Amino acid sequence: MRKSRNRAIGATVLAIALLASACSSGGDSTDGPTIVIGSANFSEAALVAEIYAQALEADGISVERKLNTGSREIYAPALEAGELDLVPEYVGTALTFLGGTASGDTDATAEALAETWGANGIAVLDPAPAQDKNGIVVRADTAADLGLTKTSDLAAHNGTLVFGGPPECPEREFCLIGLTDVYGLQFAEFKPLDVGGPLTVAALEGDEIQVALLFTSDGVISAKGFVLLEDDLGLQPAENLVPAVRQEIIDAYGGAVERVLNAVSAKLTTDQLSLMNKQIGIDGLDPDTVASDWLEANGLK
């Protein structure tokens, strides 16, 4: 009795040991440390992060993915603390998050971001032409019924419409705060949904909200026949995509990382980004494949 019991215990311990050893730890590439890539928790950010990852891997650099890390409040500190090495960022909102003042000028905003974040050891590389701004969106029938073409048109309907967007929207200068301060808008209710994702789209389609925050590069706007209201008072700053990477990583690779990522940024346009978003969000293609195809088509892989 004792023997069989001991055998059972021994077998269990062995199994646990085997399991523990199966946990592989990330290895380093021959050139430098493994680059840990994170991203905001929405599909476009994860897509761009995946593009960065595959481009670096194609250059022989070892990469570890921790995509969909969370909102900026989560991944920005993680980047500064060294838990992440590289994240895709949007120059306008990133600068504002760090306490700076963003404008519609891409170069000025990007430079200001590089300066501000550089003080914390984060290098900001070349901005891509691709931009993704916050977009105020309504359904086609709503736009027709209420005569809406510009965001300021919404002021005439204060207090009657329900607005839906990411849970952090009420705290964001370019979201609810800006809409209130700059446009003087007042909504009947704000519904926290997701970050320009399917929950927001479904809520808009089902008329649970009448006004939604989506993203201008999101293919779903045109695919669903929504109307993007013009940002006539210029609330939204430049929002070019840019790699934010720890200075240590730049130094460790002596220029390779910069070269690869800048090459990627140079080819990334808003139209192409929108197309890729549509392929993922609407056509249901696999983000990894979409990223791979784009890199190959642009000679980056």
Next chain:
Amino acid sequence: MMLLLAQVESQPFFRWDWVFRNLDDIWDRTVEHVMLTLIAVTVGFVISLGLSLVAIRWRRAYSPITWATGIMYTIPSLALFAFLLPITGLSVLTAEIGLVSYTLLILIRNIVAGVDGVPPDVLESATGMGYTARRRFLEIELPLALPVIIAGIRIASVTVIGLVTVTALIGFGGYGFFILRGLGLFYSSIGTTQIIVGTVLSVTLAVSVDLGLAATERALTPWARKKVPA
């Protein structure tokens, strides 16, 4: 079902291509899920065994112990993680403290009930044969209590496996990671595939562990096997 198929048109409903492409990820998450569960149940068992010994030795301690662990059990897991976040942060410790706290009530109840269920005449014979209290506990009471204790471990394990999915919200999740990601993509079949994969794998793991522990119980208690009727 027909509505589902009608909506999806060109895409197949379940994307096997996604599965095959992400086998590495799936394996990583399997390891994460299993490790989180293993640690929680093991630590939970050790703590429960200790508390049970206290409760057996001092009967009056049983009530407050079950009261306290009962409260931890009743508090919803998301709330518990919410309490722990400001203290222990986005760490494995937070996840584990939460998970372990759900095992305590079940395990303590079952360990005590198991030991209590040992027939008193068996205990008397053991004492009569010269067993010390300690030897009697380890060699007679615990083994005889084993079926009830393992039943408790089964329930605790299956419960923890389910709760591990909730840790997806604090950066872990095991299979829950796929469920959470699928929630963010549910329009496309890639999203629904991930929800299905996360769910099916969780259930499979739970059922396997349950059956595995049941088999272990049978192996460890040969005297409990039913005799074949003549």
Next chain:
Amino acid sequence: MIEFLGEVAAWFTDPANWTGINGIPNRMWEHIQMSAAATTAAALVAIPPAVYLAHHRRGGVLAVASVNVARAVPSFAIVAVFLPISIRLGLGLGFWPTFLALFFLAVPPIFTNSYTGVAGVDPALTEAARGMGMTDGQVLRRIEVPVASPLIIAALRVATVQVIATATLAALVAWGGLGRYIIDGFATQDSVEVFAGGLLVAALALATDAVFSIVERRITPRGTGTAADDVTRVAA
């Protein structure tokens, strides 16, 4: 830590958090309403067949199997699964996926534990009743159900607490309730809101558990001495 708790106290005393759609009264009420509705619906669907089957001593395997299988399915998965189903059925987000998920979550434990309660009634009691000339229906109504009622209430207690817990996750499918504080607070890294949400949910779950326990004790018919504690429970 003291400072943090001070901030939490400040959150609770801030009048802004007591008004409007995102105020504590509204979210609390939403949460209670939804939990009550889902559990009641599940009880209406699960208790009659359970009582009937237990009375006729049929379906024991189903009773045991249903809760074992149900326990293996994570409640998070149930909530997630019902979102695309709900959308494709044209039921939208928020209310329906939450209600359906909670309903299906509550049915197995209510079914199984009600069954166990009725099936566990001391046969001596039912035999004596039949001996006194009671019909089948009378035995059921006057003996089995009353004797099993503490266990049935225990089943409702377990199910309701689990529903309350799972409803916090429904914030992820655009529903409201107390989970909103936890999920939204997490998105904005507002640890005070997260903590406060946790307190509210925990308070609701514990209060509900306590109320049901009192009801259980009150309706336990004197002389049966059945322990309602052995009911197996599932947490979310």
